Amino acid sequence: MARAATTSDAFNAVAEPRRRQILSYLALQERPVGDIVAALSLDQPSVSKHLGVLRNVGLVRVRRDGRHKFYRTNAEAIRPLHEWAGTFERFWRHQLSRVKEIAEEKAKEAQSISKPVVDPQI
């Protein structure tokens, strides 16, 4: 079996850096394809293809106006990703506090070496 399609879910879709750029660009305001091309200096077909992937997984929405198509990011679709990553938050907090503890222990050691047994308070 090969790698899962980029269109299989939001996780695969946002693995591509340009698609993340596009999402950020379209989060603030809807934009026609040409603006994305200009703003991110990518080729037009490339942008259309990336937008196709993003549309497929619901990460962007389109609105047509004459010969322009306005795309905007559908932030809701990014939420599952945020939530999945969020389930690890308590773990990285623990890790951080362990790192802190160790750092503090080391600092203490260093202190007791440089200042042998003089004036423990302060």
Add this chain to the structure above:
Amino acid sequence: MARAATTSDAFNAVAEPRRRQILSYLALQERPVGDIVAALSLDQPSVSKHLGVLRNVGLVRVRRDGRHKFYRTNAEAIRPLHEWAGTFERFWRHQLSRVKEIAEEKAKEAQSISKPVVDPQI
């Protein structure tokens, strides 16, 4: 150019569902490879390969003990993902409030139809 390597960053690495499972499993406690194989019912070579990818991008750490290797997830490495997704939080909040507004407007309409012009307060 082909798709970026799964080992190019955390985004690509976690795009694979089994690797996300492994990360969740190893978040609570370090585990030898055999436990992962049993818990997720995957083939051992498959697990080793996934662990290789995760190790490459710093998503897991290893400790050897005799002929066992204990893996644990390095939650810190998931943080950038959480933070990137988090930059869209205010947008999905806005979207939600818009949806709410619309729902409330509709409810109001429905109400004014069923209760024509009777007692607007309350």
Add this chain to the structure above:
DNA sequence: TTGACATATTCCCATATAAGAATGTAATTT
């Protein structure tokens, strides 16, 4: 040393990419 156990690596294969180039399609203007 031999053997058993735990994990890693290699090879093969079907599949999917992303970029680039070229072409297609749809809507608008002249």
Add this chain to the structure above:
DNA sequence: AAATTACATTCTTATATGGGAATATGTCAA
């Protein structure tokens, strides 16, 4: 209708994948 503008699709190509099977490596035990 012809030309133009704005996007989308198709084709090719180099490259990477994940699973399965087989094999290699490393560590301990008898």
